[in-house]
Amino acid sequence: MIKRTFGSTGQLLPVIGQGSWNFSSERSEIEKASVALQTGIEHGMDHIDTAEMYGEGRSEEIIGQAIGGLRRENLFLVSKVLPGNATYKGTITACEKSLKRLKTDYLDCYLLHWRGPHPLSETIRGLEKLIDDGKIRSMGVSNFDVEDLQEALESASKPIACNQILYNLYTRAPERRLMPFCSKNKIAVVAYTPFAQKKPPQKGTITGDLLQEIANNHDASPSQVILAFLVRDENVFTIPKAAEKDHVLENAGAGKFKLTESEIKRIGDAFAVPDHDIPLQTL
Numbered sequence: 001m002i003k004r005t006f007g008s009t010g011q012l013l014p015v016i017g018q019g020s021w022n023f024s025s026e027r028s029e030i031e032k033a034s035v036a037l038q039t040g041i042e043h044g045m046d047h048i049d050t051a052e053m054y055g056e057g058r059s060e061e062i063i064g065q066a067i068g069g070l071r072r073e074n075l076f077l078v079s080k081v082l083p084g085n086a087t088y089k090g091t092i093t094a095c096e097k098s099l100k101r102l103k104t105d106y107l108d109c110y111l112l113h114w115r116g117p118h119p120l121s122e123t124i125r126g127l128e129k130l131i132d133d134g135k136i137r138s139m140g141v142s143n144f145d146v147e148d149l150q151e152a153l154e155s156a157s158k159p160i161a162c163n164q165i166l167y168n169l170y171t172r173a174p175e176r177r178l179m180p181f182c183s184k185n186k187i188a189v190v191a192y193t194p195f196a197q198k199k200p201p202q203k204g205t206i207t208g209d210l211l212q213e214i215a216n217n218h219d220a221s222p223s224q225v226i227l228a229f230l231v232r233d234e235n236v237f238t239i240p241k242a243a244e245k246d247h248v249l250e251n252a253g254a255g256k257f258k259l260t261e262s263e264i265k266r267i268g269d270a271f272a273v274p275d276h277d278i279p280l281q282t283l
Contacts, residue, residue, distance in 0.1 A: 001044030001255040004234055006076075007188030008159035009109075009138050013076055015231040016255040017047030018248070019192060019241035020059040030062055033243040037066040040242070041075070043252040049164070049190070049239045051080035051113055052098055060101035068103065076108040080142060080164075081123075083116020090118075091126030095135055109161050110136040114143040114282065121155040128158050140164065140188075145280040146181050153185065160187050166281050167191035167236075169226060169271040170198075173278045183235045191230050191238040193283055200226060207270050214267070218257045227254035229267050 003012040018040045023033045037048065048067075050059045060079060067075060079102070081094040095110055110130060112123050127139035141152055142164035152160055163182055167174055168191065182189050200222040201208035211222040218225070230238050231254075242248040259267070 001252065002231075002258070004237075006047075006237070007138075007140075007161040007235075008186040009161050009188075011076070011108075013047045013237060014044050014255055015237055016045055016227060016251055017049060017076075017190075017237060017239040018045050018251075019239040020048070020050040020063060021054050021192075021241050023055060023059045023062055023241075023243060025055060025058055029243065032245075033062055034066040036243050036245050036248045037063060039245045040248045040252060041067075041070065043249065044255065045248070045252055046074060047076045047078070047237065047239065049078045049192075050098075050102075051082075051111075052085070052094055053080070053082050053113060057097070057101050060098055064101055064103040072104060077102060077104060078109045078111065078140075079107055080111040080113040082113055083118070086112055086116055086118050086123040086126070088122045088126040088129070091123055092130060092135075095130050099135065106134060107136045109138045109140050111140040111142045111162070111164060115148055120148075120151055124152060124155045128156070131158060142192075143280065143282045146177050149178075149181060149185070149187065160185070162188040162190050162237075164190040164192055164239075166193055166283055167230065167238075168194050168196040169229070169267075170196045171281050172271065172273045174280065175273050176277055178280065179233065179235070183233075187235075189233070189236045191236060194227060194230050194238045194240050195223065197283075210266060210270055214259065214263045217263070218259075220253065220257065221250060223250060224254035224257075225259070225267075227251065228257060228259050229264065231255075232259060232264055 140162035
């Protein structure tokens with residue numbers, strides 16, 4: 001698995017991590033999700049992302065069960081506070097509840113899920129208190145555009161480790177301003193929903209045939225090519241969600257090869273960056 005430095009943390013993380021949004025609450029599906037998470041970890045995907053919002057804490061509980069018995073220091077756990085909870089005290093309380101559900105003493109990174117009704121400076125103060133108290137190792141944000149990040153940086157006395165954003169082949173506008181800003185300020189970009197909640201373009205279409213041709217060059221699948229394209233930038237990571245073992249293994253395989261410059265250009269031309277700035281898209 002290819003690894004690179006995660007923003008200002010100085011820590012090496014796999015380019016492909018594991019998301020946990022929308023895990024099923026059915027007993028049989030929970031077991032599948034747990035096995036999938038464990039399989040991912042075994043194959044180097046030790047960056048695991050979750051949030052208190054996901055299943056109202058259920059995803060955190062599933063992860064807590066899945067990582068039981070594993071060496072905590074070998075994992076990089078990330079969770080997020082809901083904007084409605086992100087007062088100074090609310091941020092601290094929300095984190096403590098997440099820690100309890102995850103059955104761990106600390107998070108490696110804790111994020112504000114998106115901008116909300118409470119002053120950003122207040123949320124940042126809560127995040128910094130959590131760092132001082134050893135409950136989190138670093139802090140970050142999610143769904144922040146350039147102006148939001150500028151405000152966060154001005155409010156913070158500690159580094160902003162990452163910005164988790166919607167980024168995929170169909171949502172490449174962040175490459176215009178946001179991603180260069182993040183790189184300049186040592187803020188890792190973490191791409192969520194990397195498949196845009198779609199299946200890869202199908203065989204018989206121009207883009208589908210292109211992805212398949214490039215996949216054949218690497219003994220890979222079109223989905224793996226998509227992930228490899230998204231993490232071509234040295235500051236980008238991605239966290240595809242997978243609740244089944246086979247899907248996790250496919251995702252992990254995307255972190256074992258790099259595309260050529262020619263392949264990157266061809267994909268980039270087929271899924272072009274917009275020619276003008278647009279507001280950051282979210283889910």
